[in-house]
Amino acid sequence: MSPPERGSELERLELELLLEAVWRHYGFDLRDHARPLLLRQLRRHLREERLDTLSALQGRVLHDADAMEGLLRALAGPSRPLFAEPAFFRSFRARVVPVLRTWPSVRVWHAGCGSGEETYALAILLMEEGLWGRCRLYASDASEGLLADARTGVIPLPDEEESRHYLEAGGRRALSDYYTRDGNWAVFSRALREGIFFTQHNLATDGSFNEFQVVLCRDTLLAYNRALSHRVHRRLYESLSRFGFLCLGRKESVASTPHAAAYEELEDSGRVFRRVA
């Protein structure tokens, strides 16, 4: 049997059935993911798995929990390099850190941490700014597999570009001061690893779990459709203390969300918003 034509009625039906199966069997709700993006991710995953149809993927996922984990990884996308978008980290140092210094303790939530590169980059920054002692850094993701990777603190050995990004981000030492080399891998120092609390949390379905002074959620909501993204924005809002900071991706905004009025954007900050109401 030949695979269904892209964008056909049959493909749409198969997609609905797959999402329903994943929801009913595993409790992962992918039904409100942004459809065009989800379809592209699923089609790529099919090619990589050498499967012809979404129905075939559904069969495999239902009978094999490892295949489900593989699907979640495919939807999480590739891991990002350390200090990708140094401009964000630079403005975080300049605009957010001085405020955090005036607070006795700071809880930070990195929502949608994936395999953890950005979490470690943030941890390095907080350490350099002398905030590590009074910060508690929570990082969450829906995928237990990605979290397991993140907890190990092992990443591919940073390349020259990543070292350069670290310096552009305002880094004060050498990136290599923070890890030990093991062949082609880098292992982050114990102080970094043990100071981050990696915990499973599904933004799509789980509620708020604490109150935070900083919430980092960068490019994670791109995967969701407008309705779900608004629901998640409600969670983020509820999880943020008054005058706390919400850090989004370069092309994400609170402007069209129900909470737009509750935030003030820090000028030239690369999408850092402060909750003022």
Place this chain on the structure above:
Amino acid sequence: MSPLGLLVVGAPREALEEVQAALAEMPARMPVPVVLVLHRGLHEVLAGPLGHRCPLPVVEPDDKEALLPGRVYLAPAGYHLLVDGNCVCLSREPAEHGQRPSIDALFESASEAHGPGVAGLLFGGHEDGWAGLAALREQGGRAAVTRAAEETEGVERVPPGGVKDWLARLVPVTRMKVLP
């Protein structure tokens, strides 16, 4: 022919000047949104220069922004721009044909979202965009290319100077109402 709902334009970096010229030919009363992918570097500032001679505002949209008629939406650097109904859907997925934003990604998503209501214009010279044009054709949309080595079935050939005529055929000029 079904009425036009969306115009998508794709171009490699070398075609920047041709794209500028084409944007200058846009009708001031464009009744549909125009979405543009131009291959670009991460730190290139393009919305300003592209909007300079264009009668329509050229903007780099945020994720989930609505697509409104009479505006040109330029895919931001480092993101694919997909069309989700009448909304922008940005993505950080891997580059395609070495490009992010990718023309194929835009064209394919637009054709799935709007079917025969999409017209696509590709400034040739790069492998990115051809699969997207094919997808547009399959869904019944209109497809045109500025430079093509050979004839492709269902794809119109528009010489660089002919974009204005092509647009005029897509978007019939609305007559001004005669006021009494």
